[in-house]
Amino acid sequence: MLTPRDLLKVEFKTVFRGYSEEQVNDFIKKVVAAYEELYRENERLKAELEEERAKAAEVRRNEQRVDELLQLARKAVEDAQETARREADLILHEGRAMAAREAERVQAQ
Numbered sequence: 001m002l003t004p005r006d007l008l009k010v011e012f013k014t015v016f017r018g019y020s021e022e023q024v025n026d027f028i029k030k031v032v033a034a035y036e037e038l039y040r041e042n043e044r045l046k047a048e049l050e051e052e053r054a055k056a057a058e059v060r061r062n063e064q065r066v067d068e069l070l071q072l073a074r075k076a077v078e079d080a081q082e083t084a085r086r087e088a089d090l091i092l093h094e095g096r097a098m099a100a101r102e103a104e105r106v107q108a109q
Helices: 004-008 021-108
Strands: none
């Protein structure tokens, strides 16, 4: 891509019955000014695009972390439910055993 400086360095040969040098120079200055503005905007947009790409990459990393945390949370919930089931079964078993012993004691009297 040409830079605005490259455009300013362009020289044309003068020939008999050629264009007005002053008009050509004025036109080149206008073209260079417009091109320079577009060039700067292009550079700004490139930088902005890189920033947005970096943000998108960070969002993807965060999404991955959230997914990992959700998996850990699900596993923790499953583990807690299993532990609660085991404890409930144990309490129920102990309660039945106590009830059976109490029933035997009452019958023995």
